[in-house]
Amino acid sequence: MTSTGQVHDHGGGVRSIEVPIPDNPLGTTLVYVVDTDRGPVLVDTGWDDPASWDTLVAGLDACGTGVGEVHGVIITHHHPDHHGLSGRVREASGAWLAMHAADTAIVRRARSTEPGRWLAYMTAKLAAAGAPEEHLAPLRAARPRSVPGLAPALPDREIVPGELLDLAGRRLRAIWTPGHTPGHVCLHLEEDHPAQLPGHGRLFSGDHLLPEITPHIGLYEDPDDTTIADPLGDYLDSLERIGRLAPAEVLPAHQHTFTDAPGRVRELLTHHEDRLTGLLALLSEPLTAWQVAERMEWNRPWAQIPYQSRNIAVSEAEAHLRRLVKLGQAEVMTGSEPVTYVAV
Numbered sequence: 001m002t003s004t005g006q007v008h009d010h011g012g013g014v015r016s017i018e019v020p021i022p023d024n025p026l027g028t029t030l031v032y033v034v035d036t037d038r039g040p041v042l043v044d045t046g047w048d049d050p051a052s053w054d055t056l057v058a059g060l061d062a063c064g065t066g067v068g069e070v071h072g073v074i075i076t077h078h079h080p081d082h083h084g085l086s087g088r089v090r091e092a093s094g095a096w097l098a099m100h101a102a103d104t105a106i107v108r109r110a111r112s113t114e115p116g117r118w119l120a121y122m123t124a125k126l127a128a129a130g131a132p133e134e135h136l137a138p139l140r141a142a143r144p145r146s147v148p149g150l151a152p153a154l155p156d157r158e159i160v161p162g163e164l165l166d167l168a169g170r171r172l173r174a175i176w177t178p179g180h181t182p183g184h185v186c187l188h189l190e191e192d193h194p195a196q197l198p199g200h201g202r203l204f205s206g207d208h209l210l211p212e213i214t215p216h217i218g219l220y221e222d223p224d225d226t227t228i229a230d231p232l233g234d235y236l237d238s239l240e241r242i243g244r245l246a247p248a249e250v251l252p253a254h255q256h257t258f259t260d261a262p263g264r265v266r267e268l269l270t271h272h273e274d275r276l277t278g279l280l281a282l283l284s285e286p287l288t289a290w291q292v293a294e295r296m297e298w299n300r301p302w303a304q305i306p307y308q309s310r311n312i313a314v315s316e317a318e319a320h321l322r323r324l325v326k327l328g329q330a331e332v333m334t335g336s337e338p339v340t341y342v343a344v
Contacts, residue, residue, distance in 0.1 A: 011194030016032050020052055021046070024081070036168050040070055042070055056085060072095050076253060078103040099158070100183030102181075104155050104183065129288060129338060130338035161174050170191070180217065187204040189201050193248040209239070233323050235272075276320060278296075279292060286336070293310070329343065330344055
């Protein structure tokens with residue numbers, strides 16, 4: 001792999017651009033530029049921010065092309081550090097945007113739901129999870145307003161799992177890997193590795209499989225849908241599928257490329273197995289999702305976790321609790337308010 005500043009050449013007509021994420025410890029999103037017979041196709045685009053846009057434009061220039069030449073954009077999932085600049089790229093180039101239907105539904109919901117309704121829904125969800133009044137008070141007092149990232153671009157193409165994407169001269173197959181989001185996809189480049197590394201092609205893994213980070217598993221629910229999802233179960237199943245694929249190299253959306261996908265999958269499966277075992281021990285007494293989140297191990301003590309990050313932590317705690325319920329190892333206490341879980 002050769003590198004020039006924020007642009008890296010991975011060989012075989014694939015480059016990446018490090019696009020900054022403002023005020024975020026992740027630092028950058030790796031936007032991949034895939035050469036095709038009809039022009040460059042991007043895998044993700046980066047955060048919708050002026051500095052990020054300038055970096056993407058300069059990176060495409062450094063790749064010997066330009067933003068106006070982009071033929072298409074494949075979005076691994078709807079998060080703003082991946083999908084944020086898609087609309088601007090389409091405006092500048094006329095490119096198509098492709099996303100899995102499950103994440104397109106989330107984008108459509110974000111665009112159509114009034115901010116006031118989101119606030120009310122979030123407040124009710126956190127109250128049901130056992131959030132204390134001091135955490136709920138700012139939400140109750142907040143004025144409904146439009147928030148950046150809540151009007152993302154609507155895709156105009158659907159990524160169909162198992163099918164080859166429309167990339168002239170390339171073989172890129174979509175693999176549905178729900179968990180991090182309901183419509184997350186990985187993209188399998190079914191071509192020989194340019195350096196002849198052993199394995200089956202290369203995998204654009206989005207946030208599903210990262211070399212040193214455990215992806216967040218949260219809840220993305222429709223306020224009008226009462227279905228109880230099991231995103232952690234979906235994620236673990238998706239991980240095993242990617243492990244069996246055994247690509248020669250993984251090209252993730254953050255950090256750096258890596259090999260031995262099956263080994264990394266085993267590490268993540270063990271991590272979640274250990275976490276579930278630890279949670280089950282905690283549930284020897286009845287606890288809410290908030291109380292569980294307070295007791296879980298994070299990258300810093302609970303007292304140091306910022307407000308918004310606590311919401312994310314509670315969502316992840318609830319995803320793990322739902323997995324234990326699905327496995328028959330825990331149950332929701334009937335009629336509990338806030339919702340309380342206990343080991344069976």
